[in-house]
Amino acid sequence: MNWQRGLKGRVKAQESLSRRTTFKIGGLAEFFVEPRDSADLKLLILAAKSSKVPILVIGAGSNILVSDRGVKAIVLRLNATLFKRISYSRNVMEAGSGLMLGHLILAAGNHGLSGLEFLAGIPGTVGGALAMNAGAWGRSISDLVEKVRVMDYNGTTKTLGRKDIKFAYRRCSLTGYIILSARLKLVKKTKKEINENIKKFLGYRRNTQDTSLPNAGCIFKNPPANSAGRLIDLCGLKGKRIGGACVSQRHANFILNQGNASAGDVLKLMRLIRKRVKDKFKVTLEPEIKIWG
Ligand code: EPU
Helix, strand or coil: CCCCCCCCCEEEEEEEHHHCCCCCCCCEEEEEEECCCHHHHHHHHHHHHHHCCCEEECCCCCCEEECCCCEEEEEECCCCHHHCCEEEECCEEEEECCCEHHHHHHHHHHCCEECCHHHCCCCCEHHHHHHCCCEECCEEHHHHEEEEEEEECCCCEEEEEHHHCCEECCEECHHHEEEEEEEEECEECCHHHHHHHHHHHHHHHHHHCCCCCCCCCECECCCCCCCHHHHHHHCCCCCCEECCEEECCCCCCEEEECCCCCHHHHHHHHHHHHHHHHHHHCCCCCECCEEEC
């Protein structure tokens, strides 16, 4: 395969994805690529297409469980400076998809722009948050979206308006695209108010969620009008362990990697949780995390 020819960005073969995911689990990516700019990205997409190698976009690696066998794919990370740009126009902020949400929230705050604070503490990128319509405390990033700039898998760049994109709970219709940037509509507030909001949301998160060990956030989506964490808790599964994977004592929808968990351990624990919740409540839990490989 000579698809790397002409690429200006970084290409690594046989990259361990346990180093690249917040779960710290997973085998090797056949290739791990960080294109330098949109032209480079286009070159990569077209080369991957003609070589029939699938592309997987990793974001911050925070909502993914990678198989122990790894993935036969190009894992794409938009980490170059050009994919992390920020610009402002009155109360609208345009942010590159590779930017971490934490940086986005701080930059907005420094500009006196509010609306993103509820996302504080989510360890994701702008692109990843859009792709899964990340949210917390009853709100989602989609509430703020005005436009999204994307590249399709033919290398064509386009701008989609809010009405061209379907968002739902932890879902969005941008799956056929690589997200490049988003225009987000915010409101003016003082830096003091914004910082207080950020502190409040980080406090809620600290008090209810578990970041003591590597994890991938909530494992299952919430069923309609219910909480997956509450249902798993009511099944008495807090602390349940398979191999190195363990249900958090603090929040039952979190699985912790106790140091040596395999993807197999996590999947077995997920199957057990689904079965117990199904048997007890007749509710089928759907994974929120993406499973690769
Ligand atoms: N609960 C329990 N036991 C538990 C966990 C929760 O009884 O082990 C109860 C809580 O006491 C509360 C209810 O369940 O009454 C809801 O819990 P929580 O407020 O923690 O929210 P959640 O529904 O479990 C959702 C999102 C989180 C988001 C929080 C805050 C999903 C799957 N989870 O959690 O998102 O941070 O609300 O808004 O939508 C994520 O997406 O990765 C994530 C963590």
